[in-house]
Amino acid sequence: MDVLLDNSDLYVRGFVTTLQLFALSAVGSLVLGAFLAMLRVSPVPVFRSAGSLYVTVVRNTPLTLVFLFFAFAWNLLEIVRISFFTAAVTALTVYTAAFVCEVFRSGINTVPVGQAEAARAIGLTFGQTLGQIILPQATRSVFPPMVSTLIALLKNTTIAAGFSVFEAGGIRQNLSERGEPVLEGLLWVAAIFVLLVIPLTLLQRALEKRWSVAR
Amino acid sequence: MDKFFGPLHVLKDINLEVPRGQVVVVLGPSGSGKSTLCRTINRLEPINSGVIAIDGKDLPAEGKALAGLRADVGMVFQQFNLFAHKTILENVTLGPLKVRRTEKAEAEQRARQLLERVGIANQADKYPAQLSGGQQQRAAIARALAMKPKVMLFDEPTSALDPEMVQEVLDTMTDLAKEGMTMLVVTHEMGFARKAADRVIFMADGEVVEDSTPEDFFKAPKSDRARDFLGKILTH
Ligand SMILES: Nc1ncnc2c1ncn2[C@@H]1O[C@H](COP(=O)(O)OP(=O)(O)OP(=O)(O)O)[C@@H](O)[C@H]1O
Ligand SMILES: [Mg+2]
Numbered sequence: 001m002d003v004l005l006d007n008s009d010l011y012v013r014g015f016v017t018t019l020q021l022f023a024l025s026a027v028g029s030l031v032l033g034a035f036l037a038m039l040r041v042s043p044v045p046v047f048r049s050a051g052s053l054y055v056t057v058v059r060n061t062p063l064t065l066v067f068l069f070f071a072f073a074w075n076l077l078e079i080v081r082i083s084f085f086t087a088a089v090t091a092l093t094v095y096t097a098a099f100v101c102e103v104f105r106s107g108i109n110t111v112p113v114g115q116a117e118a119a120r121a122i123g124l125t126f127g128q129t130l131g132q133i134i135l136p137q138a139t140r141s142v143f144p145p146m147v148s149t150l151i152a153l154l155k156n157t158t159i160a161a162g163f164s165v166f167e168a169g170g171i172r173q174n175l176s177e178r179g180e181p182v183l184e185g186l187l188w189v190a191a192i193f194v195l196l197v198i199p200l201t202l203l204q205r206a207l208e209k210r211w212s213v214a215r
Numbered sequence: 216m217d218k219f220f221g222p223l224h225v226l227k228d229i230n231l232e233v234p235r236g237q238v239v240v241v242l243g244p245s246g247s248g249k250s251t252l253c254r255t256i257n258r259l260e261p262i263n264s265g266v267i268a269i270d271g272k273d274l275p276a277e278g279k280a281l282a283g284l285r286a287d288v289g290m291v292f293q294q295f296n297l298f299a300h301k302t303i304l305e306n307v308t309l310g311p312l313k314v315r316r317t318e319k320a321e322a323e324q325r326a327r328q329l330l331e332r333v334g335i336a337n338q339a340d341k342y343p344a345q346l347s348g349g350q351q352q353r354a355a356i357a358r359a360l361a362m363k364p365k366v367m368l369f370d371e372p373t374s375a376l377d378p379e380m381v382q383e384v385l386d387t388m389t390d391l392a393k394e395g396m397t398m399l400v401v402t403h404e405m406g407f408a409r410k411a412a413d414r415v416i417f418m419a420d421g422e423v424v425e426d427s428t429p430e431d432f433f434k435a436p437k438s439d440r441a442r443d444f445l446g447k448i449l450t451h
Contacts, residue, residue, distance in 0.1 A: 043277065117259055118296035118355075122310035122362055123286025125279055132313065137300050 003175070003185045010174050015192060017167040021088055021157040026150055028093035033100025040105050043126060051101070058098040063156055067091045071163040088160035096153045103145045107138035140208070147204040151197055168192070216265025218248075218255055218421075225251050226262070227421040233366070233399065238392045240408040240429070241401045243418035244444055249401040252418070253370045256399070257288040270365050286314045289359030289367040293374050295351040297343035303330065303354045304339040310362045322361075329357040333387050349380030353387050360391075367391065369400040403448060409433065417441045 004011060039051030058066070070087040082090065111134050119129040158169030166174075168189055175185040218226035225248045233239055241249050254260040256267060258274055258281060267274045269288060275281045298306050307326035311317040317325075330336045333353040335346070343351055352372055359367060369388065373381040385407050392398055392411040402408065408415060408429055415432040417425040419440045425432060436442045 112296075114292060114294050114296035115298060118290075118292065118298065118358075120259060120282070121257055121285060121288070121290040121292075122358065123282045123284075123314040124310070125282045128313055132309065133298055 003180050004188045007171075007175060007178065007180060007185070010171050011168075011188070011192070014166060014168040014171045014189075015196075017085075017160075017165065018154075018157050018169075019196075021085075021092060021160055021165070021167060022154050024089045025092035025096060025157075026153060028089065029096035029100050029153065032093060032097035034104060036097060036101035037104035037108065038130065040101065041108055041130075055098045055101055058095060059102070061095075063091070063095050063159055064162075066095045067159055067163050070094075084160075084164040088157075088163060088165045092153060092156060092160075096149065096156070099149045099152070100146070103142055103149055104138070106145070107142035108134055110141045111137045143204055143207050147200055151200055154196060154200075155193065216255070216262045216267060218251060218260065218262050225421045226255065229265075229421075229423060231416070231423065233397060235365075235397055236395045237413045238396075238398045238411055239400065239414045239416055240412040241399060241416045241418060242403075242408070242444070243424075244440075247418040248421040249418055250370050253290070253368045253399065253401060256366075256368055257285045257290055259290075282314070286310065286362050287365045289362060289364035291352070291355050291359055291367065291369045291372045293371040295343070295348070295355045295375070297351055297355055297358070299343055302340050302342055303335070303346070306343070306354060307358045307361045310358065315362065326357070326361055329360050330354070332360075332390075333357045334383070347380060348376045349383045352376065352380075352384045356384075356387055356391075366397040366399065369398065369402065371401050371403070373402065373404060405433070405448065417444070419444075 036051050036054055039047045040055070042048055042051075067088065070082070070091040071084060074087065074090075075081050115133050115137065116129055119133040124132060157167060160167050161169035161173075171189055172182055172186050176182050216226065216229055217224070229252065241252065243249050251260060255262050256269075258267070261276070269284060272284065274284055297303070298309065301309065304323065304326055307329060308319075308322040311322040311325070312319065327336060327339060330339055333356055335350050335353050335357075338346055338350055338354070343354070346354065356372075372388070373384050376384065381404070385404060388398070388400065388407065389411045400407070400412070412429045415425070415427060415429050416423055417432065417436070417438075417440070424438050425436065425441050427437075432441070433445070436445055
């Protein structure tokens with residue numbers, strides 16, 4: 001307990017940054033991932049190819065490499081200079097969006113094709129078919145893997161510490177510089193991560209319950 | 216028009232004109248292209264050459280304009296394909312609300328009339344899975360009619376039904392035919408073809424082999440393929 005209380009400034013600062021990284025990249029990757037999923041199920045072949053190229057490339061690249069690119073290589077391109085924090089959010093968003101896309105897409109694939117055909121046959125547009133018929137039916141099968149993806153994102157934020165962003169993953173190093181017991185300090189970091197994951201799991205349960213009643 | 220699936224030529228030089236109010240029954244052995252013909256007419260499948268026009272208007276290739284013209288073509292599927300997460304009433308009102316931009320009260324009133332007409336008014340607030348196959352198919356017919364289509368396509372509407380439910384769906388279709396709806400019906404129900412059809416088209420290997428009246432077709436089929444087909448169907 002002493003380690004935690006004596007260094008509460010470190011823990012608070014670290015986890016606040018972790019939560020900021022998480023929240024921003026969660027929103028970003030949900031939006032980008034949904035867009036990519038739309039590309040992947042689009043009737044236009046070029047869009048479909050673009051979507052699957054993105055997923056294939058990004059999903060098979062280690063996250064550290066994505067971080068390296070945005071933290072160092074990006075500013076060499078001299079388009080818009082970005083801070084390490086922005087680089088971290090961008091890397092996490094770009095990376096997680098590929099997984100979010102696949103979660104949406106496999107959810108969409110659980111809906112029988114006849115549903116989309118009937119929707120098109122009464123004259124609904126592509127967007128209406130997706131919004132009125134496909135997504136509402138895909139939602140239930142999307143929640144569990146989506147929460148897992150978000151939990152993975154939360155843990156992936158700790159890579160940012162290696163790229164000059166002080167977040168929870170950087171607490172250990174700061175503790176050892178202050179001469180504090182590192183192992184105990186790390187256990188506290190782990191415990192707080194568990195506490196952060198619990199609301200996500202509860203959210204998943206609540207949503208699953210709600211959608212299973214609604215059908 | 217012509218239609219290919221890769222190298223497979225599934226619809227060969229089809230040239231068909233259906234006047235308003237005509238009821239056409241399409242017959243033919245499995246794989247002859249009957250479903251594909253239905254699906255190309257509202258472009259669930261694109262065609263490779265030729266044109267398809269409805270009420271004088273060519274079907275556009277993609278996008279909003281296509282969605283608009285599709286709304287004029289009602290389609291009834293073998294597997295019903297009712298929207299599983301919506302009630303029967305919502306299934307029937309969705310098209311009018313989202314495509315035709317009808318007022319909600321008006322759409323619901325008309326949907327209830329249509330459900331009454333197909334004999335399932337008391338099922339309006341249930342979900343599709345709670346209905347029998349025959350009731351689901353009649354709901355699907357009501358859903359298609361709600362768009363006030365110019366033509367109705369039926370792809371084996373009774374093939375997925377238990378035998379005791381076939382008649383209720385055929386009766387609904389017969390009523391529709393009597394009321395003057397333009398219909399293209401793929402079916403193996405010879406009773407319906409005899410009673411309700413104005414015209415019979417027999418397809419084999421992607422071609423229209425015979426095009427005649429029900430009396431002529433059933434009494435004196437001209438081609439060997441059709442004789443062979445009728446022999447198999449009628450002995451069952
Ligand atoms: N999506 C598809 N991709 C490739 N080939 C297809 C596809 N759909 C149909 N075919 C082929 O096209 C041909 C015509 O099929 P279609 O379903 O139109 O026949 P059908 O007359 O409706 O047969 P059935 O009486 O069995 O329903 C068949 O050879 C079939 O294998
Ligand atoms: Mg068929």
